[in-house]
Amino acid sequence: MISAQRQKYNQQFTAEKYQNFMQKLEAGYPEIPFRVAETPIFVPKELKEKLIAAGEEIISLIKQPNFKELTQKSIPSDWNVPDENEQPHFLTFDFGICKNEAGELTPMLIEMQGFPSLYGFQIHLANTYRECFEIDNSTNHFLNGFDEEKYIKLFKEVIIGNHQPHEVALMDVDAPSQKTAIDFFVTQKMLGIKILALEDIKKVGKQLFYEENGRQIQLKRIYNRLIFDEIADNTEIFKNSFDPREELEIEWVTHPNWFYRISKYTMPFLKSEFVPExxxxxxxxxxxxxxxxxxxxxxxxxxxxxxxxxxxxxxxxxxxxxxxxxxxxxVTYEPAVQSPDGGVKAEIRIMYLWPDGGEPQLCINLARLSRGKMIGVRYNANFDWVGGTVGFMEE
Structure with missing residues (x-):
C-alpha cells in the first residue's frame, strides 16, 4: 500500500526476526492460539481518510433518534437483557480493502459490532512490531490524534467509569481459556481490573460478588466479553453463577443488547459507497x-x-x-499487501471508544491478512503472511 514502507519492510524481514517478534509478543503471557501475521499493513493517507469517512457515515445512522426502534427486532426475545443504556461503549467496523471502478483502493464494509474487540492487545502488538522491525514514525497505529497515554486514559474511563478497579471485572465464560485471552491479560495489566470466569461471580439478591482472599467483593461494573450466541444451548452454566437476563444492580460495559443492535442486522439500513448492497x-x-x-x-x-x-x-x-x-x-478483496511471494488480501477494523455521556472516538485499528476464500483462521490454516495484525496509518 505505502510502497516505500512495504519495500523497506520486506527487505529487512527474516524468519529469525519474526520468531524473535513472536517471543517478545508472548513474553509474560500464555501462548497466543491464533496466528499473528509476519507483517503490519502500511495504510496510505488517502485510504485512511476513506476509512474515517465510512465510519462517520455508519455512526450517523447509529446516532439517529429512531435507531433503537429500527433495530428492536435484532434482539432475540430469549436474550433481551434489562436496563439497557442509551449507547454502546464500543464500535468496531470491519472493511475489506478493495478496488473501486477508478482503480483506487477503497474500503467496503464486511461486518460491524457494538461489542469489544482487542482494545488492549492491539497496542501491545503495534509496540512489538516497532520494537522488532525498523518502522519509522511517519505512520501511526493510533488515529484521531491519540497517543498511548491519551488512549489508556480514555480506555480507563470507558471500562472503569466512576468505580475502583477492584469493583470492575472483565468477564467471559472461561476467560483464561478463550482464544483472545492475551487481550484480557494485557487489559488487566493496563487497567488493573479483575479477570473473572462466569462461575467466579455469585449473586446475592440483585448484587454480584466475587471472592478474593476469603472476602466477598461487590462487582459494580462488568466489562462483558461473553457472547450469548456461544452459550445459547448451554444456559445451565448460569446456575452456578448468575443469569444476565435477570434484574441486577450492575453496570454493563457494554450492555449485551448492543451486540445484536449493531451487527449484520444493521447493514440493510446503510446506503453508502462503502457498504455493499x-x-x-x-x-x-x-x-x-x-x-x-x-x-x-x-x-x-x-x-x-x-x-x-x-x-x-x-x-x-x-x-x-x-x-x-x-x-x-x-465484496472482491484486492490482494494489496505485497508479501515476498505475491499479493495478500487485507481487512481493517477501525475501533471506537464511546465514554458514558460522551461521543464515539476513533482510536485504534486491527487488521487481518488472508490468502484463503474468506478472512478467518480456518480459511488460512496452511498459509504464511496471514493472520492478525495492525495497520500503521500514514500521518
Whole structure:
C-alpha cells in the first residue's frame, strides 16, 4: 500500500526476526492460539481518510433518534437483557480493502459490532512490531490524534467509569481459556481490573460478588466479553453463577443488547459507497440472476459460522427463517499487501471508544491478512503472511 514502507519492510524481514517478534509478543503471557501475521499493513493517507469517512457515515445512522426502534427486532426475545443504556461503549467496523471502478483502493464494509474487540492487545502488538522491525514514525497505529497515554486514559474511563478497579471485572465464560485471552491479560495489566470466569461471580439478591482472599467483593461494573450466541444451548452454566437476563444492580460495559443492535442486522439500513448492497432475505422479492455475486449470511452467528459463499436458489428456498438472514453482494478483496511471494488480501477494523455521556472516538485499528476464500483462521490454516495484525496509518 505505502510502497516505500512495504519495500523497506520486506527487505529487512527474516524468519529469525519474526520468531524473535513472536517471543517478545508472548513474553509474560500464555501462548497466543491464533496466528499473528509476519507483517503490519502500511495504510496510505488517502485510504485512511476513506476509512474515517465510512465510519462517520455508519455512526450517523447509529446516532439517529429512531435507531433503537429500527433495530428492536435484532434482539432475540430469549436474550433481551434489562436496563439497557442509551449507547454502546464500543464500535468496531470491519472493511475489506478493495478496488473501486477508478482503480483506487477503497474500503467496503464486511461486518460491524457494538461489542469489544482487542482494545488492549492491539497496542501491545503495534509496540512489538516497532520494537522488532525498523518502522519509522511517519505512520501511526493510533488515529484521531491519540497517543498511548491519551488512549489508556480514555480506555480507563470507558471500562472503569466512576468505580475502583477492584469493583470492575472483565468477564467471559472461561476467560483464561478463550482464544483472545492475551487481550484480557494485557487489559488487566493496563487497567488493573479483575479477570473473572462466569462461575467466579455469585449473586446475592440483585448484587454480584466475587471472592478474593476469603472476602466477598461487590462487582459494580462488568466489562462483558461473553457472547450469548456461544452459550445459547448451554444456559445451565448460569446456575452456578448468575443469569444476565435477570434484574441486577450492575453496570454493563457494554450492555449485551448492543451486540445484536449493531451487527449484520444493521447493514440493510446503510446506503453508502462503502457498504455493499445488503437486504434481509425475507424482503428479497426476486432472486438476483447473478447469484454468484452474492453471499448468504445468518444474522445471529459469530466468526463467519454458517455463511454460504457459493449461493444457489436451492439454498435460499431451503432457509426456514429468512427474516434471520441477509443476502449481500460479494465484496472482491484486492490482494494489496505485497508479501515476498505475491499479493495478500487485507481487512481493517477501525475501533471506537464511546465514554458514558460522551461521543464515539476513533482510536485504534486491527487488521487481518488472508490468502484463503474468506478472512478467518480456518480459511488460512496452511498459509504464511496471514493472520492478525495492525495497520500503521500514514500521518
Amino acid at each position: 445488503t437486504r434481509f432475505l425475507n424482503e428479497v422479492k426476486t432472486i438476483p440472476a447473478d447469484l454468484e455475486n452474492y453471499v448468504l449470511k445468518p444474522l445471529f452467528s459469530f466468526a463467519g459460522m454458517g455463511v454460504i459463499i457459493d449461493v444457489t436458489e436451492t439454498d435460499i428456498k431451503n432457509i426456514p427463517d429468512p427474516e434471520n438472514w441477509i443476502l449481500q453482494r460479494k
